[in-house]
Amino acid sequence: xxxTWMLIADxxxxxxxxxxxxxxEGDVDQELVFASDGYDVFKALHRDPPYESRPxxxxxxxxxxxxxxxxxxxxxxxxxxxxxxxxxxxVVMHSGQMRAHEIREAYRLGANAYVEKxxxxxxxxxxxxxxxIFWGQVNVVSV
Amino acid sequence: xxPNHHIVIAEDNEDDVFILQRALQKAGIPNPTHICNDGEEVxxxxxxxxxxxxxxxxxxxxxxxxxxxxxxxxxxxxxxxLRGNPDCSVxxxxxxxxxxEPKDVQEAYRLGVNAYLVxxxxxxxxxxxxMCVSSFWTCCEVPELPLKC
Numbered sequence: 689x690x691x692t693w694m695l696i697a698d699x700x701x702x703x704x705x706x707x708x709x710x711x712x713e714g715d716v717d718q719e720l721v722f723a724s725d726g727y728d729v730f731k732a733l734h735r736d737p738p739y740e741s742r743p744x745x746x747x748x749x750x751x752x753x754x755x756x757x758x759x760x761x762x763x764x765x766x767x768x769x770x771x772x773x774x775x776x777x778x779v780v781m782h783s784g785q786m787r788a789h790e791i792r793e794a795y796r797l798g799a800n801a802y803v804e805k806x807x808x809x810x811x812x813x814x815x816x817x818x819x820x821i822f823w824g825q826v827n828v829v830s831v
Numbered sequence: 832x833x834p835n836h837h838i839v840i841a842e843d844n845e846d847d848v849f850i851l852q853r854a855l856q857k858a859g860i861p862n863p864t865h866i867c868n869d870g871e872e873v874x875x876x877x878x879x880x881x882x883x884x885x886x887x888x889x890x891x892x893x894x895x896x897x898x899x900x901x902x903x904x905x906x907x908x909x910x911x912x913l914r915g916n917p918d919c920s921v922x923x924x925x926x927x928x929x930x931x932e933p934k935d936v937q938e939a940y941r942l943g944v945n946a947y948l949v950x951x952x953x954x955x956x957x958x959x960x961x962m963c964v965s966s967f968w969t970c971c972e973v974p975e976l977p978l979k980c
């Protein structure tokens with residue numbers, strides 16, 4: 689079974705819109721579901737309101753902003769990995785401010801990949817289009 | 832991932848090695864690759880044992896691509912070993928296998944694999960898959976790694 693949705697978590701509404709638009713340009717079949725903070729991530733994963741209508745099953749990937757208010761990206765990742773229901777879901781982290789020790793910590797905590805979030809549209813397009821194709825069409829997930 | 836970074840590929844089947852190398856070449860993947868024939872050789876490479884002590888000729892890899900079913904030590908054994916070696920467990924590692932068995936996919940993720948790829952039936956599809964792999968992972972940041980595990 690191929691997952692039918694992807695979860696995009698980013699506190700910046702412009703970035704959520706752009707990342708979603710770019711991923712759709714890559715012809716991925718998955719429905720895109722958005723979260724604006726860590727609490728929304730877990731509501732979406734548990735199919736709690738307002739996410740009751742999201743597709744069933746695990747997402748193909750969680751695209752997770754490293755810097756968000758409230759729960760940080762690393763804390764969200766830690767909680768995802770410690771819950772048996774979500775432990776095996778691929779998580780790709782992204783950040784506009786790359787710090788070597790944070791990249792290492794993300795991989796150590798079980799991030800499947802880590803990408804820079806460029807500030808310009810062309811940079812965003814280059815990275816998130818490839819990201820959507822790889823995790824939406826090429827990678828196989830545990831369901 | 833920097834195009835100069837080395838990739839270690841573990842594959843025991845000679846025909847598959849030939850096809851994989853051709854597909855990598857056709858896909859235009861710039862990274863230097865080294866083929867290991869089983870999981871034990873991968874671990875020796877990472878530990879810089881024997882000929883792999885020469886890091887000029889055998890640089891520490893920035894990515895591993897593992898077949899699952901191999902003699903001596905399997906891809907699962909390598910993943911298990913990586914988990915026990917924290918310095919090395921952050922190397923981006925992908926499985927490339929013909930198995931789509933849910934239990935294999937689940938076990939690979941449970942052992943910390945970064946991505947799971949199923950070998951496609953045709954050379955063209957393999958080439959296309961490898962281009963997607965390269966395009967995405969070239970965009971990725973990887974942590975600084977030691978010279979050996």
